[in-house]
Amino acid sequence: MRKSILLIAIFLSSLPFLQAQKLDIIPKPVSIQQNAGQFVLPSPLKVVADKKLKNSIDYISANISKNTGINPVVSVGKKHGKNTISFLVDTKLDLPNDGYQLEINEKGIFVKGKTANGVLNGFQTLLQICSAKEVKKGTVPFVKIEDYPRFEWRGMMLDCSRQFFDKQTVKNYIDWLAAHKMNIFHWHLTDDNGWRAEIKSMPDLTLKGAWRGPGEVLLPSYGSGDKRYGGFYTQDDMKEVVAYASARGISIMPEIEIPGHSRAVTASYPEVGCAITQELKSVQGEVKNVWCVGREENYDLLDSIIREISGLFPFEYIHVAGDEVNRANWEHCPKCQALMAKEGFTDSFQLQNYFFRRVQKIADKYHKKTDGWNEILKGGEIDPNTLISAWQGISYGIESAKKGYQTIMMPGQYTYFDMAQSETERGHRWAAITDTKRAYSFEPIPNDDLTPEEQKNIKGVQGALWSEYLDRPARIMEYQSYPRISALSEIGWTKKEDKNWDDFYGRLTHSHLKRLADMGIAFRDFPPSAIYQNGIITVTPPYENAVVRYDAQGNEPTRNSPLYSKPIQTKDYENYLFRTFFNEDIASPAVKVEKLPVAEWSTSTAEILTISKNISEHVDKNGIWYLTFTPTADGASNGAIRTVSLFENDKLIQTFPEEKTLKSKPRLRFVIQNYNEKNTYRLNFTVENKEAKESSAKVNFNCSPYLEPQVKVTSSMVENPKFPIANLEDYNIETYLRTDVACANGDWILYTFTNPVVASKIDVLTGIPHHPRFIVNNGYVEYSYDGIDFIKGDAFDYGNASIFPKQPVKAVRIQITGTNNEPLMAGQDLKINP
Known part of the structure; x- marks a missing residue:
């Protein structure tokens, strides 16, 4: 009996060691085995680093100190004693190049890799173990890990043209990528709105092309305003950043955007462009932004650029772009047309192909391979060693892989992190609304569409952060990047069968968000959910111990707002906002x-x-109500909806008999005028799923917070027929006005109501909905109670202005006092608050 009690006591005393600590490693390792016990970090802490890691020693030392609080004593070599941390390169290891082995036991900490980069990946895992929530500082649990990546290419692109990020910001970005075992930094150095790389043979590229604003060769754009804006990286800067990245296991691929997206070049060296009189606009509305294919001297200039860039960046690839080329320039250019006739070409895609074959010969001359966006596959054969970055969608990656090209999967619908993360947030929307969960759902290898041999052509995965809308608020670049890049890292590293959103989200919120914060990243935290039912608001925090605050007046909650602690009883639920x-x-x-x-x-x-x-x-309540049909997931949008009817006390209020596809996400408008709490309301509709494919949706019915009075809109500006002035009369947030030219001093837009409108506030918005592009920079709003005499209101601030009328309003007018320095101007529906 006494012996049994003793055994039980021993067992109970060992429970803390038997219960594995959560290490919350991201990306998730291939194999991890935790053992009972922990290694206490001694002081002094001895570190032995292989001589192949000599360029990374300062980086290793600084991060050990930061994550353990102990300054290590580092020596170079392979000999190691007890109680040391050893970082060793073993070329005989049976692991992929980026793989590693990590073991922590009573003798010390041992990190081995087949290459220096493999060891650095193991080092990142060690740092994560040290910073896991359940690991006591100064100790690390006994563990044995064998790990290697699913894909050899795990990249992230940062656009430094539209917004210029200084050298230190770029270094920080590289640090954050290294912490996630990413191994490629794609540096987008040139575009229409700024040339950022010093080219000594063409000094005007940075003397002129790196700057925009009044008196500069480039107009203001993307929030740069009426001031000089820009910057560039000297060749010494770029060499410094390359060495910095290399010490962290990251290769840098430079991108020189050609032949389109080249306004910074043609503004600095006009002879580079086509000699045409027409101002033919690109997708982004830029003019004269294409290299002339028929001008032979251009290939000498490209030789100079590629020669200098190749000398600065040792990575085997140089990205030469090729996307969204405004080929209409070539179709009107005498030199390009003469080249077409000489070569026997029948369309301008063949000219594009000709251009890239010439560029690839130049790259070959300087021992570089080329990477290009998926459009370069059009127009003819290209070098079989070309790498294809498939950005327009998964199908483009499939096409590339089927043609035998090494392919990087980076579809905008999942991996473009300039996309908005919710319907109300800043960012692009053309590809998708992409939050962290959607990004994590991406599978780079479409099994059903590629044979096993074709699947081998998928070289890896990459994300992209285009910077059009990163000018504000402060640190939005970090907000848009993380934790979506944390999800991307697991897509690129972790085995497909080990990927699981709930598991990833648990690791992310338990420890990894704190790691991101400790790295100094102002990431986007996860919002709570707030549901109103039976007069009560119930809030669910996004994860355990999340701090949620709220505002009851319709304002964005601050850190001083009340803390949510229990359900809130109210009838004014529309005025509440919640935030983590x-x-x-x-x-x-x-x-x-x-x-x-x-x-x-x-x-x-x-x-x-x-x-x-x-x-x-x-x-x-009475008001304008919108019925929305939203597919619950990608691939669940099959089927059609028809005969949608709303009844009040069994009397038909309104019906929509026409068929609408679920894929179009129907939004139907109903007016309720005789609300009474005793009334009954019934919704009827029919869904026809015409194929045996998934059709799944949620149907919501919500009252608009705004008034929608009948209005007539006129303007001094010529409309684009595809975006007519009538779009400002429909109160549809997805439709808007585009003019055909930039606005100018004296231009106006007049909103005239059929009947005067009683309103507490009217917001007047310009630019594309959700995007600060084509906004009014110089102007003000005015309003009239009788439609004749006008009262001056606020000046436009970043494209928006508001008025606060004291009487019913008959008309509202936008008065423009200067150009917006953009190719066109856009306007939106008024937002009229009751």
């Missing part, structure tokens, strides 16, 4: 209170569903 706060620099977007869906369905059968729902509890 991580620390002084880090927070989530503010979110509104939502109601539960009024209906939903999920089917994978070819069938017709007739849905009838009593939605009385959802209707609580």
Whole structure:
């Protein structure tokens, strides 16, 4: 009996060691085995580093000190004793080049890799173990890890043209990538809006082309305003950054954007462009931004540029772009047309192919391979060693791989981190609304579309951060990057079968967000969810111990706002906003209170569903109500919706008989004028799923916070027929006005209401919805109570202005006092607050 009690006591005393500590490693390793016990870091802490790591010793030493609080004593060599941390390169290891082995036991810490980069990857895992939430500082648990990446190419691109990021910011970005075992930094150095790389043989590229603003060769754009804006990296800067990245296991691929997106070049050296009189606009609205293919002297200039860039960047690839080329310039250019006739070409894609074959010969001369966007596959054969960056969609990556090209999968729908992360946040929307969960869902190898041999052509995965809308607020570059890059790192590293969102999210929120904060990254925290039901707002924090604050007046919550601690009883749920706060620099977007869906369905059968729902509890006021149909996931948008009807006390209010596809995300407008809390409301509609494919959606019914009075809009400016002035009369947030030219002093837009409108506030918005592009920079808004005499209101600030009328308003007018220095101007519907 006494012996049994003793055994039980021994067992209980060992429980803390038997219960494995959560290490929360991102990206998730291939194999991890935790053992009982822990290694206590001694002081002094001895570190032995292989001589092949000599360029990384300062980096290793500084990060050990930062993560353990102990300054290590570092020696170079292979000999190691007890209680040391050893970093060794063993070329005989049976692992891929970037793989590593990490073992922590009673003798010390041992990190081995087949290459120096493999050892550095193991070092990143060690740092994460030291910083895991459950690991006591100064100790590390006994563990044995064998790990290697799924893909050899794990990259991230940063656009430094539209917004210029200084050298230290670029270094910080590289540090953050290294911490996630990313191994390629794609440096987008040139574009229409700024040339950032010093080229000594063409000094005007940076003397002129690196700057935009009044009196510069480049107009203001992307928030740079009426001031001189820009900058560039000297050749010494670029060499310094290359060495910095190399010490962290990262290779830098420079991108020189040609032949399109080259306004910075043609503005600095006009002879480079086509000699045409027409101002033919690119997709972004730029003019004269294409190299002339038929001008033979241009290939000598390209030789000079590629020669200098090749000497600065030792990486085997140089990215030569090739996307969104405004080929219409070539179709009007005598030299380009003469070249077409000489070569027997029948379309301008063949000219593009000719250009890239010439560029590839230049790159070969300087021992470089070329990488290009997927458009360079058009127009003819290219060098079989060309790397293809498939950005336009997964299908373009499939096409490239089927043609036998090494392919980087970076579809904008998942890996473009300039995309907005929710419907209310800043960012592009052309590809998708892409939050961290959506980014994590990306699978780079489409098994059903590629044979096993073709799958081998998928070389890796990459993200991109284009910087058009990174001018504000402060540190939005970090907010847009993380934690989406944390998700990207796991896509590139972790085995497909080991990927699991819930597991990743647990590791991320338990320890890894704190790591990001400790690295100084102002990341986007996850927002809470707030649901209104039966007069009560209930908030669910995004993870355990998350701090959620709220505002009840419709303002964005601050760190001084009340702390959410229990459900809130209220009838004014529309005025509440909630937000997660991580620390002084880090927070989530503010979110509104939502109601539960009024209906939903999920089917994978070819069938017709007739849905009838009593939605009385959802209707609580008179107003304009919108019914929205939103697919619950990618690939769930099959089917059509028709005969949508709303009934009040069994009397039809309104019906929409026409068929609408679920893929179009229908948004239907209803007007409720006779609300009474005793009324009953019923929604009827039919869903036809015509194929045996997934059709799944949530149906929401919400009252608009704005008034939508009948209005007539006129303007002094000529409209683009595809974006007519009439778009300003429909109160549809997705439609807007585009003019055909930039606005100028004296231009105006007049909104005239059929009947005077009682409003507390009217917001007047310019630019594309959600984007600060084509906004009014110089001007003001004015308003009239009688449609004749006008009162001057606020000046436009970053494209927006507001008025606060004291009487019913008959008209609102935008008065423009100067150019917006952009190719065109855009306007939006008024937002009229009751």
